[in-house]
Every structure is written in C-alpha cells, then in structure tokens.
Amino acid sequence: MAIKQLSVFVENKQGSLHDITDALAKANIDLRSMCVADTSNYGIVRIIANDPDKAKELLDKDGHAANVRLVNAFAVPDQPGGLAKVLSLLEGHGVNIDYMYALITSEEGKAYSVMRTGNTEETDKILIENGIELLDESKLH
Amino acid sequence: MGNRKYFNEAIETMPVEEIKKLQSEKLVKQVAHVYNNVPYYRDLMDKKGVKPEDIHGIEDLYKLPFIEKSDLRESYPNGMLAVPLADCVRIQSTSGTTGKRVIAYYTQHDIDLWEECCARALVAVGADREDVVQVSYGYGLFTGGPGLNGGSHKVGCLTLPMSSGNTERQLQFMMDMQATVLCCTPSYAAYLGESLKEQGYTPDQIPLKAGIFGAEPWTQEMRRNIEQTLGIKAYDIYGLTEISGPGVAFECSAQGGMHINEDHFLAEIINPETGEPLPEGAKGELVFTCLDKEAFPVLRYRTRDICVLNREPCSCGRTHVRMAKPMGRSDDMMIIRGVNVFPSQIEAVLLAEGFSENYQIKLGRVNNSDTFDVYVELKPEQFDDSVKNITAMEKSLANAMRNMIGIGPAVHLVPPKTIARSEGKAKRVVDERNLHD
Incomplete structure (x- = not known):
C-alpha cells in the first residue's frame, strides 16, 4: 500500500x-x-x-x-544489491522515478525507502506482484 | 570632425528674450491650429473654459489643459491629427507596451523640423560633412533610427543605416567604413565597446570620435566607461515620439545638460501632484508643448520625467535652456532594456493566469545589460509536491509576460508570505541598477 x-x-x-x-x-x-x-x-x-x-x-x-x-514505500534486505534489484524491476516496467529517499526504522536487517514515480498506483501493483515488502502505514503510528 | 559649431547659428544662439518672443508668436498660432482642427483638444479647452484668444503668449501657457499619455492612447489611431491625412507623409509609433500604441503623424514640414533637431545634435558633438555616422538605433516605427538618420543626411554626413543588433556586422562596418560618430542606446554602446576590447582593439585603433546615446537612462559612470573603452566623447540626447522623436534636447561639448530646441518645443516644470507650474530651476515634472508642428501638435504633454531646467549661459554659446538628465519618474514606469514597462502589466498577467498578486520585480545590471526578475508567491493550492510543475509554471508565466510587454523576465515562484511587505503591501519594484546619479 x-x-x-x-x-x-x-x-x-x-x-x-x-x-x-x-x-x-x-x-x-x-x-x-x-x-x-x-x-x-x-x-x-x-x-x-x-x-x-x-x-x-x-x-x-x-x-x-x-x-x-x-508515495510508494517498501523494504529491501539490508545488503549490497538489495535496492538495485527493486530499481531494476521498476526500470523493466518503464517506471520513471521522480525522487527517492530512505526511511529509518529500528527493524534490523531491512532498509526502507520512499519514492515518488510517474504512477504511484501502478508502481504499488508492480511491487506487490513481485513480492517486494511494502511498508504499512500502521507501522508509522 | 569639422570646425562647424552650430547647425543653425541664428536660432541656436538667439538671445533669450528673442527666443521667448518667438515662442510666444508660435504658441498663439499653434493653439489656434489645434483648437480649430483637433476636436479632442477643443473639448478639453472648452471644459476648462479657455479659448484660443485667451492665449497671448507663453505667459498664458498655464491656462491650457494638460495632455496625458492616456489621452493620446484614447485618441488612437488618429483622434489627435490636426491636418488631413493626405497631408501626412509618415507615421512613427511608441512600442505600445501599455496597451494601445501612440501613433505620431508627420507632414514633410514636421519631418524636416525633427531632422533638423537631430542635425543640431550631431553638429553639437562635432559632426560635419566628412564624418561617417553609424546609426545603430532600431529603424522602423521606433523614432531612434529614422531621426538620427535624417539628421545625419541634413548635416551631409555619410550615413550607415545599421539599425540595432548583429554586433559582428556593426563592428565590421565601423572599422571598414571608418565610422566617426556612433548613435545608439548607451547599453549597446557599452556592449560594442566590450566586444571591440575582446577582439583586441585598443581605443586608439577605433575610428570613432563621438557618440550620441539615448532612449534609456544611463549614469555618469557608464559615460566614463563608454568614453574609455571606445576612446570617444559620449553625449546624451533626449526625445519622445509624442513630441517628435530624439533631438527634443541634446548635449553639447560642455556635457552639462541637454539644450532643448526651444524654437520648436516649449518646456515647463510642474508639480506632479498639483499640476501647478514651478519656477525655472525647480525640480519637478517636465511638460512639453509643440510650437510649430502641423500633423501632431501636442500641447502641454506630461512626460512623467522628473527633471530640472537650467538657464545659466553655456560655454558652447547656445542660449537654449538646458534640461538635466531625468532623475526619475512621476509614475511607476520602468525602462528595461529600452522597453517601457509598468508594474500593472505584470499584475495583469498574474491575475489572468490565476496567480497571486503578491509579486516583486527586481532590476539589476550585469555587464551593462539589465537583469529583469519577477518573484511571485505561489498560492498554497498551486503546490503539488513537484519541482517539474513549478518550473513549468515559471516558464509559462515568463512567456505570458513576454507576450504582454515584449521582453521576458526570469520568473521565480516563491512560498506564500515570503515577499517583504510594508504596511501590508508588498514593495513592487526593487531597482538596483543605480541609473540616476
């Protein structure tokens, strides 16, 4: 989401x-x-x-x-290549990223990122379909 | 450069009392001509209860109604014409940046009169038959090019009708034709000087000896810079299309103010608030009355230029009154890169495009060229988190402004409530050009 x-x-x-x-x-x-x-x-x-x-x-x-x-927010494994994998996936779908930044959480082993793309809804779908872990808004409260 | 001192010695050195007598005779005739042939001005006079027979000489000038720029615009295209159209041979026009243009009509007599004023200006800076005059003012509806072109012909100089722009060609003709007098805007003169310097020319290799520069404000510092880079004497000239064009007043070798061609144009200084005439030597708004024009004789025209007149004898021998370089405006008009711009035009574009009316115009000068920036507060609802959209809005506003006024500013959108306000209103114009000494 x-x-x-x-x-x-x-x-x-x-x-x-x-x-x-x-x-x-x-x-x-x-x-x-x-x-x-x-x-x-x-x-x-x-x-x-x-x-x-x-x-x-x-x-x-x-x-x-x-x-x-x-905006889209998702988690990747906190290891080399973790983010590159997601970006390569989005590039493959022709998704254009306007900006992106990191989200700090206390959860170990995971790195969270926030991004705005040309189409937020479609990006969300791509991430879900490819099993990328999304950040739930409830985690922020 | 020749030894000729005056183009029309009898007139230019006429004793002041005789000039005033000549002006009085001409004024009586001019007022009758206007009253009989221009219904618009006749109405203004009737409303004020003044008849031509009330005007016996220049001492009665104050009885006449003023003409404002708005009167000239309202009478577009030919409501102020005082002769049959068939008697006219030319029109010139203002840039029309404030709405309708002002169309000035000329009979052959009017053209001759105007060109003689420019001829006097050229001779005053030392031009004679053997000189080569490079006219790099725009030609066309703008009066700069045609006026100096005609004046140069009258003096008998070889005239280079270059018009403005195309710097490379300007420099090539200047060197190849050995131009001795340059006529253009001061900022263009400075630019040509810099370009020559870049190409490795030293002032003594440049054939120019004098320059006549006008149509925009400039400072003594700019004058010194231009004189140094081009190795010339730089002279000021003043004029406006509404009265005739360049040459209404011009500077002589003394470089201490511009002699007004008083046999054709009667100058007054008034209090811009009350319209009341001020004594010679007081600072106020400059008002011109044409004395012997046929087609477009404008009486008591309010120039909005703030100025001082000086009747002290001049070392050049001319007796005509001198006007100081205008020290400012009694309205909010700005002259940016030679184009007249009013803040109200910027405001009109902002409202039409749905933007906030909280804006600020910033003017500066870099490398002798005006910088023109407009800062506009973004309305909260216009912000959508995208840099791309902000940039697109800035560009579209700049284009709309260029379409309105003829020159494009750099538009910068800024957050709400960030433009400084005094007494609740934003300061509209910050002019950092220091154009007035």
Whole structure:
C-alpha cells in the first residue's frame, strides 16, 4: 500500500526548515523521515509523519504551501544489491522515478525507502506482484 | 570632425528674450491650429473654459489643459491629427507596451523640423560633412533610427543605416567604413565597446570620435566607461515620439545638460501632484508643448520625467535652456532594456493566469545589460509536491509576460508570505541598477 507523504514549499533560506519542524513538534507530530530538495530560490521538504493530514491542516492555517500525496514505500534486505534489484524491476516496467529517499526504522536487517514515480498506483501493483515488502502505514503510528 | 559649431547659428544662439518672443508668436498660432482642427483638444479647452484668444503668449501657457499619455492612447489611431491625412507623409509609433500604441503623424514640414533637431545634435558633438555616422538605433516605427538618420543626411554626413543588433556586422562596418560618430542606446554602446576590447582593439585603433546615446537612462559612470573603452566623447540626447522623436534636447561639448530646441518645443516644470507650474530651476515634472508642428501638435504633454531646467549661459554659446538628465519618474514606469514597462502589466498577467498578486520585480545590471526578475508567491493550492510543475509554471508565466510587454523576465515562484511587505503591501519594484546619479 502506498503511504501518505507531506510536502511543504519553503524558502531557500536559513530557518525555513526549523520553522516547519518546530510547528509540527508543537502539534505532537512524529516525523519518521525527511528529505529536502533545494533549488536556488526554494526548497521542497518532504516528510513521512504519523499524521500527515493533521500536519497539513496545521501548516495551511499558518499560510504555508503544503501538500499530501501518496508515495510508494517498501523494504529491501539490508545488503549490497538489495535496492538495485527493486530499481531494476521498476526500470523493466518503464517506471520513471521522480525522487527517492530512505526511511529509518529500528527493524534490523531491512532498509526502507520512499519514492515518488510517474504512477504511484501502478508502481504499488508492480511491487506487490513481485513480492517486494511494502511498508504499512500502521507501522508509522 | 569639422570646425562647424552650430547647425543653425541664428536660432541656436538667439538671445533669450528673442527666443521667448518667438515662442510666444508660435504658441498663439499653434493653439489656434489645434483648437480649430483637433476636436479632442477643443473639448478639453472648452471644459476648462479657455479659448484660443485667451492665449497671448507663453505667459498664458498655464491656462491650457494638460495632455496625458492616456489621452493620446484614447485618441488612437488618429483622434489627435490636426491636418488631413493626405497631408501626412509618415507615421512613427511608441512600442505600445501599455496597451494601445501612440501613433505620431508627420507632414514633410514636421519631418524636416525633427531632422533638423537631430542635425543640431550631431553638429553639437562635432559632426560635419566628412564624418561617417553609424546609426545603430532600431529603424522602423521606433523614432531612434529614422531621426538620427535624417539628421545625419541634413548635416551631409555619410550615413550607415545599421539599425540595432548583429554586433559582428556593426563592428565590421565601423572599422571598414571608418565610422566617426556612433548613435545608439548607451547599453549597446557599452556592449560594442566590450566586444571591440575582446577582439583586441585598443581605443586608439577605433575610428570613432563621438557618440550620441539615448532612449534609456544611463549614469555618469557608464559615460566614463563608454568614453574609455571606445576612446570617444559620449553625449546624451533626449526625445519622445509624442513630441517628435530624439533631438527634443541634446548635449553639447560642455556635457552639462541637454539644450532643448526651444524654437520648436516649449518646456515647463510642474508639480506632479498639483499640476501647478514651478519656477525655472525647480525640480519637478517636465511638460512639453509643440510650437510649430502641423500633423501632431501636442500641447502641454506630461512626460512623467522628473527633471530640472537650467538657464545659466553655456560655454558652447547656445542660449537654449538646458534640461538635466531625468532623475526619475512621476509614475511607476520602468525602462528595461529600452522597453517601457509598468508594474500593472505584470499584475495583469498574474491575475489572468490565476496567480497571486503578491509579486516583486527586481532590476539589476550585469555587464551593462539589465537583469529583469519577477518573484511571485505561489498560492498554497498551486503546490503539488513537484519541482517539474513549478518550473513549468515559471516558464509559462515568463512567456505570458513576454507576450504582454515584449521582453521576458526570469520568473521565480516563491512560498506564500515570503515577499517583504510594508504596511501590508508588498514593495513592487526593487531597482538596483543605480541609473540616476
């Protein structure tokens, strides 16, 4: 199952990231992973959290540009070639990956990744059909 | 360069009292001509309760109504025409960036008058029959190229009608034809200078001796740079299509302000807030009245340029009043790469494309060329987690702006509430070009 990701459009300047994380901390939102993409003018902060909808609502109120969308999250064995296998599988299906980042968990022997592709639903199907372990949203709560 | 000092000595060195007398005589006739032939202006005068017989000389100028750029646009295409169309031989036009263009009509008399003004400007920088004048202003509807071209003919110079652009060809003709006078925008002159330097030319290898540069603001620092790289004297020129074109005023060898051709154009300085005339020497908005034009005689035209007039005697011997380089605008018009741009045009594009009206225009200057950036706050609902879409929106906005104003800015989308506000309103324009000394 695809999981919900929160993303926020922020200024590329000192303190932007802190403002966002601080606001979320005050609302007791637990961040599980985060990735920042930057350009010279702006950044996009992408967050996997325990309650993305509540987080967005909070950020909306503050006037931030926030978005919640589905992304694919899956686990691979924590060993060389583990990720390459999944990527090669997706490439074989012509799936284009927009971005990807790692998700830290305490589970030993497994590495979790989050990715956005051109088609989230189809990617999900490919992963399931090929027996790749998906991350369940319930694990984040 | 010849020894000729003036193109029209009798007029250019006429004692001030005589110039004023000449202006008064011409003004009375010009007002009657306009009143009798331009219904639009007759209505303006009637509304103000002024008749041509109330105007006895320049001391009565203040009684006349102003003409604004919007009046000229409203009367598009020929509502201000004062002679039968059959008597006209040419039109020129503004770039029309604020909506409708202003069409200026010329009879042969009007063309001659305008070209003589440009001829005076050329002689004032030392041009004579044996000179080679390279005109690198645009030709066409823009008045820059045709005006200096005609002036150069009148002086009897060999004229190179280069028009703007194609730098390689410009430089080749400059060297091969041994051009001695260059006419173009100051930023293009600076660019040509840099290009010559890159090709290994030193100033003494460049045949140019003088340049006439106008149509956009420039600083004393730019003047020094251009003079050094090209090994020339650089002179300023002022004009506007609404009045005739370049040559309304021009700089002489003293390089201390531009002599207004007062036998054709009557200048006033007014308070831009109240419209009240200010004494000579005060800083205010420059207003021009044509004195002897036939086809398109505009009276009390508000230029929106903030300026000072100087009646001190000039070392060149000319008696015509000098105007300082404009120090700014009384409206919010910007001149970017020679194109007139209003913030309201940017705003119109943003609204039409569904974007926030929180934006900021930033102007800078890199390598003598204007940089033009527009920052726009993204609306929260426009954000969809994709860099690709943000880039696509930036590109489509830049294209829409280019279609509207003729030049394309670099558009940058920024997060909501990040553009600085003062008193709740974002500061619309940050001009870091330092164009005014």
